[in-house]
Amino acid sequence: MxxxxxxxxxxxxxxxxxxxxxxxxxxxxxxxxxxxxxxxxxxxxxxxxxxxxxxxxxxQDSRTVLLHQVGAFLDDDSLPALRAAIYADRGRPETEDTETS
CATH class of the missing domain: 1.10.10 (Arc Repressor Mutant, subunit A)
Incomplete structure (x- = not known):
């Protein structure tokens, strides 16, 4: 260098x-x-x-560094599909229904 x-x-x-x-x-x-x-x-x-x-x-603590790195990918169009695939693999919805009947 x-x-x-x-x-x-x-x-x-x-x-x-x-x-x-x-x-x-x-x-x-x-x-x-x-x-x-x-x-x-x-x-x-x-x-x-x-x-x-x-x-x-x-x-920088590790959480702050991670948040900054994640911010670098905010304009990545593939993230919604990746997030949906992760939740599907976990068998969980992306949002939890917090309303009670």
Whole structure:
């Protein structure tokens, strides 16, 4: 990975951060634009301090990380069919009838 040392901090590009976090660059860009990941945009080019990313990772509990990753798939058209198949395999309805007779 072609990292550069600036002022003692590793600076990562969008693609380098995507490799580091093993996520698609689009997910990284969406998360940073939503303020969920620390980063800076300089004339439409994203840069990230590795130390800030490492601190962010340490602060995130597993539930928060999972929720952010799930959010990355909100626009995936295959999710409703997948969810329906999961509930069908479990033999349960997707919603429970909470009304009493």
């Amino acid at each position: 072609g990292q550069h040392m600036v002022g003692g901090s590793d600076i990562l590009t969008l693609d380098e951060l995507a490799d580091y976090l093993r996520l698609p660059p689009e997910v990284i860009e969406r998360q940073v634009k939503q303020g969920l990941l620390p980063g800076r945009c300089i004339e439409s080019i994203w840069r990230f301090r590795k130390a800030a990313i490492d601190q962010w990772l340490q602060r």
